[in-house]
Amino acid sequence: MAARPLSEAPEFAFGPASDANPHEYLKAMREQAPIARTPMGIVLALRHRHLELVTSDATRQLETETKVMQGITSGPIWEMTRTGMLFANGETHARRRAPVAKTFAFKLMDAMRPAAAALAAELIEPRIGAGPIDFVNEIAAQIPARIIADILGIPRSDLPVFMGWIADTAESLGFIDLKRREQIEKSLVEFNDYVEKLLNDRRAAPREDFLSEYVRATASEDALSEAEVRTQILGLILAGSDTTRGSLCLILAHLLRHPQQWRAFCADPQGLKKAVVAEGLRYDPIVSGVPPRVALRDIELDGYLIPAGTPIAVSLISALRDPEVYADPDRFDIARTDHPRWHPIFGGGAHRCLGEALAKAEMEETLAVIARLAPNTQLIGDVPKCSAGPIRQVGEMRVAFA
Template sequence: MDGTEETTRDAGVPRLPEGVPTLTVAELEADPHGTFRTWRPRLPVIGHEVAGFVVLRAGDVDRLMRDSRAQATETLYPETRGIPEGRLFDIFAHGMLTANGAVHRRRRSPFTRTFAARMIEGLRPRIRAAAESLVRDWLPDGEVDLVARYTALIPAQTIADILGLPHDDIPRFTQLAYDVSRVLSFTFEPEDIPDLEAAAVALQDYVRAILDARRSAPRDDFLSRFLAEAGAAGDLTSDEVIVQLVQLIIGGTDTTRVAGALQAALLLQHPEQWAALRRDPGLIPAAVAESLRYEPSVGSAGRVAREAIDLDGTIVPAGSMIMLSTLSALRDEAAFRDPDTFDIRRDDLPRLHPIFGGGAHRCIGEALARVELEEGLGALTRLAPGLRLTGGMPVLHGHSGIRRIGPLHVAT
């Protein structure tokens, strides 16, 4: 960590600027908030042993989300992580998340109407009823893992309903989604790649089988309408159709499962704020927003510098991979008062919550995630007001991508 060491050419970073340290994955995993808190006042970026540069400050993260010099990574990321081909690679090669310009617009636009806030608001009563029914299911059991019995199921059932996937398939497609999404974290080793690839194959085969079934027997659901429209327009290749649906399944299940668990855990850890929510349900949207800030389920967004980028005098060279750290930005003392204090009454969160990114790639599922998180929390405060943590905060891994969570043990 002398600030001048060479990083691998594979990571797309020829040489770190002088004085910028390279942190190891182990250091970042051990205490991401603490590590970022140490470096953020000193430097706008730090080196990452695998992922190039980590951008730390809220203003820079926000600007670079929209800056055309910082582009989506296309297939650079899997290539640098030892995945040069295959079905895992295809998720990057054919998906909207990693695409730029016109290709990105073509892949994203067929889905924007379905996930628009106005359409999603219409689902709120159904999501509320589903959340309440889930709480009533486990309430008599006394002690449960809230992740398995609740926070995973709300988004899984909802995305199944939107896309027209059978509820009986939930255990299968959610497990595959969680397995595949691990590729976006730094918690996998080269020897794990065959398992990730197997999960990517199985998830794509599952989606392909559902699509084939809809083609031969259309229903009145999103997939049938989508196939009719996409088929008529001929806009997406069949691989692209499958990969966009895979990205919606991953985005639609894993991120919100983790966020739902973290918000419940944080509120139960702060009993006076839990009590305030019970008294005043009007605080629920703010509690959701503050939980997403304080302990975000998505730690970063990946980009590549197409030109050299100057951040307060530190030059990120052209060709470098960049990790825009939402995890760091959301605790930036320059943007938030007492950033390490969890406070559902804070008034300094911007209207567009930074956790959902910015620019062309801003999360397509934001409205859905908010409704699921708000209704999930609302049902808990109404039907399980005496809920308490029995095992402390859930174990959380990951400083980037979709973070990973262990069980959340609660008692009613």
């Protein structure tokens, strides 16, 4: 039978229904068809098995196309997109990723666990019994920002301004709210200058730290431009901030909404911390989809013809609740045993997340600290609402530690 044209795939309509409950909305779509299409012309692949498109040689990573679509073809956002690793392919991508991968190594990041646990305890202990707090900003945003600041050797006194830049410039990774462009670009210029100064300091006086190693590695790699050297550091900071902050919130909120599982976790935080994080990342993923790939040739996917040149995003909100892989997928279950070996939330292939070990260390240790020090913690109200977007933004979340 001839493959069906894309025009016959259901349309994913951004709006109140998909915003209010993306899980329910995408489940209904998945039951209707294996793929959907968005008004911007992106194919949404809905099944877990479609994750193989992420690593397939029939696709490549989307580059600057979304910025061009938005009319952004010069200036700081454009430069950041053009010189980063996330939106690059082939040899260019490998050249940019190699020095970071070499120095931001798995073992080194896993060794950050005691630091993450100590930071979590320092933030949480004084708030126990103090009533409801703003969990998003007082705890969840602090953990990734302070840890990456420590890794980069940024003084604590610079943290407030550093966190302000992160909040503004993280928006440059996705679709830009054009009303915010000026502010984002102003912060990007300041942030770039700051990172450049850090790099120059290490060139002048190397220390025993990540940034000095990175400077050494970039000097011996096939020539990276100064902008490329800088952008990879900015990218590292931004890629790890909203993702880890939001995940921490959602995982804790779902745990607290399942009191039996919360109690089980409190009884054995060390034994269960990995399972808790894996299930939280699956059940309510902070990244709505793997960054889009582009079809390099015509692809037939579950009976639909995807023409060469079409961007394809595998929806993680849908794939991570695919009943073909996860038993009773709408159930939050920290005891499930059907997680694949590589968690899809971190993408795949040449672009698989470089911060996986660090993110897991931060989330697992923070949650274990809360379970150990404050087992009677309460979530005030519902699980926080998330805004739509490639990295979903968590709304208000108040927690009382006890």
